[in-house]
Amino acid sequence: MPRWVKLALAGVAAFFALAIIGLIILVNAIDLKPYAKLAIEQVKVATGRELRISGDMKVKIFPHIAIVAEGVSFGNAPWGARRELATIKRVEAEIGLLSLLGGEIDIVRLVAVEPDVLLETDAKGVGNWVFGAKTAKPVAAEEPSALPLNVTGLAIDRGVFNYHDGITRETLRFTVQRLRLQRHLLAAQTDLELEATFRDQPFTIKGTIGTIKRLLAKDDAWPVQLTLATDGARATIDGTVDWKAKLPGPNIVLKADVSKTAALERLIGTMLPLPTPLALSANLATSAGETNADPIQITLGKNVVQGRAALHTGDPRPFLSAQLKSREIDIPPLAGGSPERKSSSEPVFSDAPLPAKALHSVDADLELTVDRLVLPTKFRAALESLQVRAVLKGGRLEVQPLQATVGGGMVKGRAVFDAGKIQAPTLAINLDGKGISMEKIAAAVGEASALSGGNTDLAFNLTGPGESLRRFASRANGELQIVVGPTRLSGAALDIGGDLLTSILDKADPFRRSDPYTNLKCAVIRLPVRDGIATSQRTIAYETTKMNMVLAGTINLRDESLDLAIRPTVTEGLGVGAASLADLVRVSGTLSKPAVGIDTLKTAETAASVGAAVMTGGLSLLGEAAYKKWTADPHPCQTALKSASPPPEAKKEGGGSSNLFRRLFK
16 A cells, blocks of 8 residues: 555544544533523423433533433322323433434434323313423514424333323323334334333334324324234234324235233233134225225134225214125034033123213124024034124114024014113013924934924014113013924923023923933924013913913013913823922022922912812812813913903012912812
8 A cells, every 4th residue: 555545544543533632522521500501491491390310411522422410300280180290210312413404403313211101181181291381472473483303213121101080080091012113224214112011911012103193194094014912812903094184094914813802801901702713804994984805814714704895084973884604604613612500599680881981983784694603502503694783873772684594484683772861771572483493403403303394483572771681681561482393302302492591490390301202293382571580370381181270470681580380281190209300390499500490299289279169179170070180281371372461460469379279270
């Protein structure tokens, strides 16, 4: 290398070394206190709050020029819970030199170490971030305006952010373990990395977003590519957001996977009745105040639901519409297998409040069609061709049509949950089924040989208050009716009816276990319900070719208690004696824990006397003609269908034995 080149390089190096030494001396000689005092005064004038810097202030030059302040605090409102709205252990602002030459203050990196921020509202809902009127004098026309300020990088370490609502008294805590926002050098994008905790649930967000400058400028195509994750849940967002609209308008591809919901429930602070595992994918596009998800796909285990949805936000209340369809939805796997039996001490009807208030937050029109819906029952019964449409407007939810094919027959219905008056919602449920084949149902659940025939019609009509299911049941009015036509049943078919039916038939029907089949002529259940009391006054009947049964009594939906009496009568098989046939079968206990017992002939005497006749005790039921005259009904199904509904005062009679017998022998 030529000597002159070496000398030139040495001279340049010496120049820069002297320049750096001089810069260090200059920086250390700068007294920042006057500037800090001026800034504090300006903040006081602008906000009425006090800005304090209790620690050192200094300037760093390596690796970047930065201003460092320690012990920074900002005053709270006079009514606040503490003196400071925010405290920060250390603030560090790195300044870009090149941007200063261009007439702009560019905070390359703003660092906040251990910030502690309290946002709160008073009893009237006024926030502590609302400051008094600004009293700063306007800048004179000839005075130079402040340099534009831009923040391109942000870092927070070990931050705590609390929000306290002075009206609800609720406090939310958001803890930041680590936040990094750093702009790409050659792109208008920013790397984002967040590790935080909300409601004691950790979560992370990582990816890239548009710059803060573009966000503040209300960019209509602000880029976003993020991954959000917490325990048991993960979501990705890829696309752009329109910040010019009244509400942010996403134009993104969204994908989410949820394997368990506990963490999500803690984050949002409410229960999520979502089946898992769940996967969601949707293409979201926004225009003219409407966000469309088309297509949208929801995967629940092996179940796939597809369709489209739209959210319109231009009206005072958001409007959600959706059209979804699925080939099959198998509910039992989503519910964790077969439905668990409730504890005998638990009520059948839940006290959990129905979402009356939530229905006022949005209007909706939702449609769902499912080719096959497998129900969570012991025998995996299924509904075919299910169609549901739910329309929600002004707090009134109407589900119509609500229809499906069951056993070759059609079941149609309508449900209305009217929460127009939030404090006094009402619920009405109406179902009608025609031509339901019990034989087809038995075949569908794998018991094809257990039953033949048995066409069934049903009607279910109840109305009542809608605060909760228990409240609805306890004050319901209406009627339940089921009519089953001729069929031949095996023991397996009767077992499908459940433990209660099996226990009743074992005690009331002497032919139940001895005959391979039961030839059922008809069965009728007609239960009028008045103010939460379901009453049978010979309106439940069961006829076979050998015997009949009639039921009377009450089902008290208020306390879920049972008080029923069943009277069997033999029409064939006179070889059956009194020891083989129960006089009265009593069903007591509760809906969740029924008890079935047998009353003796002595009770039958009492029953007959209440029915306006006295019989001689100790005689066989089959051997007393008078008793048969009073008790036998050759066509109990017809009687059950034709019997008038009990008068309203019947609910006042209570559930005592005399009333049970009076209904049986009336």
